[in-house]
Amino acid sequence: MSANTTQFKHVSYLWDDAKAAELAGDEVGLLIYRSNLLGADLRLTNYGGGNTSCKVIGKDPLTGKEVEVMWIKGSGGDIGTLKKSGLAALYVDRLRSLKNVYRGIEFEDEMVELFNHSIFDLNSKAPSIDTPLHGFLPFKHIDHLHPDAAIAIAAAKHGKQITHDLFDGAIGWVDWQRPGFDLGLQLKECLDTNPGIRGIMLGSHGLFTWGDTAYESYINTLEVIEKCAEYLEQNYGKKGPVFGGAKIQSINGTERKKQAVALAPVLRGFCSSKTKMIGHFTDDPRVLEYINSNDLERLAPMGTSCPDHFLRTKISPLVLSLKPDEDITDIILLKEKLTPAFEDYRKMYGDYYNTCKHANSPAIRDANPVVILYPGVGMFTFAKDKQTARVAAEFYINAINVMKGAEAISEYTSLPRQEAFDIEYWLLEEAKLQRMPKPKALSGRIALITGSAGGIGKAIAKKLVEEGAVVVLNDMNAERLEGAGEEFKKKFGKDAYTTALLDVTSSGQIQEAMATAILAFGGVDLVVNNAGLSISKSIADHTEKDWDLLYNVLVKGQFLVTQAAVAVMKKQDIGGDIINIVSKNALVSGPNNAGYGSAKAAQLHLSRLNAAELGADKIRVNVINPDAVISDSNIWAGGWAEGRAKAYGITVEELPAYYAKRTLLNEVILPEDIANACFALTGGLLNKSTGNVINVDGGVAAGFVR
Structure with a gap:
């Protein structure tokens, strides 16, 4: 690291000389490196805010002559995550020559289309409205950021005078104006009027700083923002208490969260x-x-x-x-x-x-x-x-x-x-x-899928996220849940999910999971009761413990989760979906299946009862009946596979083929098939359907509802 790390208190000095040395001679690479460092500190700029640029000499692909090219963050990008694909590259002379056709401030918007005539790199991102603000300044590297400390001065009633006094005239000032071509001309005029300045403050807007190299621009930017922040710190309290002092006191942290959980679903409904x-x-x-x-x-x-x-x-x-x-x-x-x-x-x-x-x-x-x-x-x-x-x-x-x-x-x-x-x-x-892309079918939906750290539950969660929903991943197994969370973070990003440890037989954990959903996303409006287990034993071998476990997880668990979810949905008053993953065994009689089959039948009829009761609240309750979903499923643990194989007189290895051959379609059923059915019920085409059963079993005639 360079020797400047100690001079900054209010901003983060992140420059690494070794990393920068690897980019020596690559000015565009250094622009991206500098941009990422600046974007990593939210005190310097906010997500998606600001622009950075550099000007380099490149070879014109048509004439072979050397020309000046400006590389600048394209429209809609974020400097913290900027890559070369997010840059626009323009001929500087062509961009500046647009002055010849500029018709005045009332025709600002037409200039944006004309930027395209200045494009150098055909793979460029669309140039942003800030492009001329950089283009008319002569400096090799330029940073335009929205640091809180600088905007505090820019948004102050006496900001212009404060800026002049604080920097002894070394920072120029341009009054508020909407970004565009004319503002670029005003920046150039400010620089021409004040030669030698190190930056320009834009009234109510932000800060421009620059340098001849990426490092000089980076340091200049940090130093200016540091001085602004230091000035503010020195003045806090001089005029009196911050914000006029406290009018009320906060309740404690636990109570704040409790109030937020109680209120957020209601607010979400209004919004x-x-x-x-x-x-x-x-x-x-x-x-x-x-x-x-x-x-x-x-x-x-x-x-x-x-x-x-x-x-x-x-x-x-x-x-x-x-x-x-x-x-x-x-x-x-x-x-x-x-x-x-x-x-x-x-x-x-x-x-x-x-x-x-x-x-x-x-x-x-x-x-x-x-x-x-x-x-x-x-x-x-x-x-x-x-x-x-x-x-x-x-x-x-x-x-x-x-x-x-x-x-x-x-x-x-x-x-x-x-x-x-x-x-x-x-x-x-x-x-x-x-x-912008049109919203996906499940955009704005908050889904909680029980048992979603693996198997069918995880496949459902993935499908719902892919279609625009956010999800609450949950499981009894903390290690399994952590692994699922890491997988979702890597694939979908941190904003697509949250996690909650959940045993569906525990009312307390269910309430905690709902609170997690509310604090993370504002509520819940799509619940999939998927958590389950299976026990295959003859009536003689079935124990009371087996029976209680099956009914607690499958029936009581579905009831408790539904009950808690409905309470949240009614607060929101925007309807909702409950999908219960049941089984063809709810309808089909077979050997060694008294506990599991009867519990599944109870789940199915509970679904019908809930559908009848909740329709007035626009809460739809539907059922999916899978069969023989073997891949990555907990249901096959604990001896179930062995029990079913024994009942059918085959080996465990022969089960997938056995189940496929007994279906009308001769198909193996995968977790993704169940996920697709969940999306079919919630994606918008079946919004007027409730109390239905969809079989996803390859076709088992004995499992037909009618």
Whole structure:
């Protein structure tokens, strides 16, 4: 490492000389390396925020002449995970020559299409709106970031003067303007007017810094942000208590989680009035300091300043008027209290849209809040998927940091409503949204599959995630569960799942698993009762212990999990799905099967009873009857395979072929077949079906329902 590690307190110095040396001479490689380091520290920029670039000399593939090429993060990327495939590469001279056809600020949007005439690398990512901001500056390496410490100054009422005084004129200032071609020209003008500056502060927006090498740019960026952060730290408390001091006190951590578990499904229901949403909860100390403060009532309606923050968090949060320790167990009373708050928020958002819209504005979007603040408890965020909800929370914490800093040194200022609207409903942003892949069939759905660390359960969980759902993996076996979690993290990422240790015969563990689902995702609306075991013995050999175990796991377990899930679903009031994995043995009589077969029959009829009762709540209950799913299944452990082989007069090795041959389709049944059936029931085409049985057994005539 270089010798600069000790000079930074408020940012992370991550540069490794040895790694950088391996990239010597590869300026694009160094750009990616620098970008990843900057993106690894959320104090420097937020997920998906900011741009980095470098300018290099390359050979024009058509003329063979050397030309200057700018490599820059493409549209929609994240510098923390940036790869070369995420970069756009443009001819610098062509990009700058677009000045000749620029018709003025009212024609900003048409310039984005013209960027394509400057593309150097045909594999380029689409250039972002920030491209000209880098292109008109002459420096080899440039960083444009959204660090909280810098934006706190940029969003302060006296930010321009503070910037000048703090850096002795070495950092320029450009007033707030929506990113685009004209802002790029203004950056160039600022530099021409102030030669020798080391960076430029964008009012309410962020920071530009640069250097002749990747390392010089990296160090310059860290030093400027460090100085901003140090200045804020020195001023905290000088004007009085942070955020005007505490108005209320938080309840303790355990009680905060308890309140969040009780409330989140209800909030999710309100926020899902248009589209099913996934939630995120945090009681981060920075959040609590803000939401418990005297200044919350003044600051929250102002909204955020940085466009990146605003696009993720909406115009302003919804602040709940509930007391931290309020009894919220009466759901009817709770909904009566919350309904006016959500109606007022939706009206506020509608008025904002109607007041600010233009003739060509896109249609109004979902009017529900993204950020919901519960003083004394924490912050909830709701979005189309877990990652977006989690990142929205991170962005609002960034906004809290900005407000805290700006208030400490001056007064916080947010974007004017019209400017905010013009960002949120920008036609270029709308076009970007339209280009995004359409939601998958199970987007916005939260699934809990019992016994999902292996076999049929894991196959179902994988299928549901692949189709857009988030899942709660669970199992009795902690080691097996940990392995499944690692597998899902590697394949789907950390936001696709959570885990919970669960014995379906334990009411306490079931409640804990539901709480895990709620804290991770906001609720649950798709439950698959899959956990099971099997015992194959003659009536003479069957013990009372065998009988109790079968009925406890299969029947009581299905009942308890369903009961707990229905309580959550009713809080959400957006319907739900319960799928019970039963068996053809619920209908087919055979030898050595008294306990297992009768328990399966009880599961089947319990499903019918639940379907009849829960239809009014739009909760659908359906059954899948598999048979002979041997692959990776716990059901074949404990002597079951030997018992069935003995009953049929064959060897264990002959079982798969035996089961296949006795089916009408002569097929071996796999866990994936059961998973596909679960998706068939929940993917949207059978939304008006409940109380049904789907056989996935290759065709066993004796198992036909009718």
